[in-house]
Amino acid sequence: MEESKPHVVAVPFMGQGHLIPFMELAKLLASQGLTVSYITTPGNAKRLEPQFQGSNLDIRLVTLPMPSVEGLPPGVESSDNVPYNFFEKLVDSSHKLAGPFEEWLEQQMSAKEIPHYPPAISCIIGDMTTGWIHRSGDKFGIPIVVFYTAGAFAWSVMHSVFNYMPQKSVEGDDELFDVPELSFDLKMRKSDLTPAQRDPDSFPRWAFVTESINQSMEGRGILINTFYELDSSGIHQIRSLTRKPVWSIGPILSPAAFDDTVIDRRFINSRGKAADIDEEECLRWLYSRPPQSVVFVCLGSQFILNDKQICALATGLEGSGQAFVWAITRPQTEPKPTATEVGLPKGFEERTRDRGLIIWGWAPQLLILSHPSIGAFLSHCGWNSTLESVSMGIPMITWPMIADQPYNSKLLEERLGVAIRICAGVNSVPNEEEVRRAVTMLLAEEEGKTMRRKAQELRKHAKIAVNKEGSSFTDLQDFVRDMQQLHQNRIGMPEFEG
Numbered sequence: 001m002e003e004s005k006p007h008v009v010a011v012p013f014m015g016q017g018h019l020i021p022f023m024e025l026a027k028l029l030a031s032q033g034l035t036v037s038y039i040t041t042p043g044n045a046k047r048l049e050p051q052f053q054g055s056n057l058d059i060r061l062v063t064l065p066m067p068s069v070e071g072l073p074p075g076v077e078s079s080d081n082v083p084y085n086f087f088e089k090l091v092d093s094s095h096k097l098a099g100p101f102e103e104w105l106e107q108q109m110s111a112k113e114i115p116h117y118p119p120a121i122s123c124i125i126g127d128m129t130t131g132w133i134h135r136s137g138d139k140f141g142i143p144i145v146v147f148y149t150a151g152a153f154a155w156s157v158m159h160s161v162f163n164y165m166p167q168k169s170v171e172g173d174d175e176l177f178d179v180p181e182l183s184f185d186l187k188m189r190k191s192d193l194t195p196a197q198r199d200p201d202s203f204p205r206w207a208f209v210t211e212s213i214n215q216s217m218e219g220r221g222i223l224i225n226t227f228y229e230l231d232s233s234g235i236h237q238i239r240s241l242t243r244k245p246v247w248s249i250g251p252i253l254s255p256a257a258f259d260d261t262v263i264d265r266r267f268i269n270s271r272g273k274a275a276d277i278d279e280e281e282c283l284r285w286l287y288s289r290p291p292q293s294v295v296f297v298c299l300g301s302q303f304i305l306n307d308k309q310i311c312a313l314a315t316g317l318e319g320s321g322q323a324f325v326w327a328i329t330r331p332q333t334e335p336k337p338t339a340t341e342v343g344l345p346k347g348f349e350e351r352t353r354d355r356g357l358i359i360w361g362w363a364p365q366l367l368i369l370s371h372p373s374i375g376a377f378l379s380h381c382g383w384n385s386t387l388e389s390v391s392m393g394i395p396m397i398t399w400p401m402i403a404d405q406p407y408n409s410k411l412l413e414e415r416l417g418v419a420i421r422i423c424a425g426v427n428s429v430p431n432e433e434e435v436r437r438a439v440t441m442l443l444a445e446e447e448g449k450t451m452r453r454k455a456q457e458l459r460k461h462a463k464i465a466v467n468k469e470g471s472s473f474t475d476l477q478d479f480v481r482d483m484q485q486l487h488q489n490r491i492g493m494p495e496f497e498g
Helices: 016-031 042-052 084-110 133-140 152-164 206-215 228-242 279-287 307-320 365-369 383-391 405-415 432-444 446-466 471-490
Strands: 007-011 035-040 059-063 121-127 144-148 221-224 246-248 294-298 323-328 356-360 374-379 396-398 419-421
Touching: 007 016, 007 084, 016 035, 016 042, 016 059, 016 121, 016 144, 016 383, 016 471, 035 042, 035 084, 042 059, 084 121, 084 133, 121 133, 121 471, 133 144, 152 206, 152 228, 152 405, 221 228, 221 471, 228 246, 228 446, 228 471, 246 471, 279 323, 279 356, 279 365, 294 307, 294 365, 294 432, 307 323, 307 432, 365 374, 365 383, 374 383, 374 432, 374 446, 383 405, 383 446, 396 405, 396 432, 405 419, 419 432, 432 446, 446 471
Parallel strands: 007 035, 007 121, 035 059, 121 144, 144 221, 221 246, 294 323, 294 374, 323 356, 374 396, 396 419
Antiparallel strands: none
């Protein structure tokens, strides 16, 4: 029975924005009858184990020792555990896992008649930032598929921006330039890009990112956590560039997320780390608010906002007079800094107590976004957050900061009409009046209702895409069939001799 199942190995980058979608991918593939080995490190395994327990899915967490990285504190195994200035060290050092990974591969491929051993490896599924797996795959003769945890539109535009650098053709930040080599028309400004991307000559890791983008086009094909009705222009572009299979199989969420009859919202599981608020307490507060009356504010786990940024957001939220849930990440120091020490205006919590809920740390984001009281989402526009918001039919207020986030924001705002941008960049400080105006517009004005109707239409398309005969369901079945064919080819190969 074991030998009849394809066996895929998932190798994500060590960051919550990658670990979470790879975890959901593992569940999805295992639900389709595949064996999945999920490669991670001991610290990350502790976070992931509760997500797999009790699922009865054939998912095997494989823990490899985390190599020491010069300049990183001991025990750091995920990008959300370090300040952003350490993030690049973690990215650059991810290739150090290649040695332990290849030792594990050799053990797998040399095993003979071991009870309960997983079947022969059919394919390795890597990340855009784990390009070293291509060498490992070549070494052991295992096909590689790359899983994009970003969207197709963002990937397509980044491919052009990093390879052709069209932003160098203009001087001013607000001067329009054409993005070349796309199958769709797109104009951008330097102000649409992150500060690092505006000036390639001043970004020391430009060559590394470009190589990672181009390397991700190698291999057997590409999986993308997106759906055709949201991201068709990007999907077509990637297919045109690669001339290889491109399987759009998203949004990869629990089926309960699309079930409007769910009463106990705890079935819509939070993802990632354990929440820093009791979920019952959070739900009680949300149920005390009218439908579509609350803005959820969460800018990801990677950045700790400075006091000026937090003060500007707080002042704008207070000035709007609207209800809010705000997840604030504060420095991991002892003793914990107080509210005023992290930038909240004096007396802010008391003045907004009747309409505001502050979560200090990790929030159960999907649980919150799925609640009927939520009417808007102020986000950094990471792709996981973007997909969750779109899937729940929630319009967005965006503050893109790094990587693919500016492109996600542009897709939502200019091409889909379900978002408004208030700020851009890690070090930027939002205008208090812009925050107030955006929150008020989305929650209390006609323009916000129009955007919400468009967002609800996208939710309908997302639900159709993942259901039987939908675009993502069809692509998923195509991918599973491809893995089954690879498996049949694989089990006929001679034993590996290390």
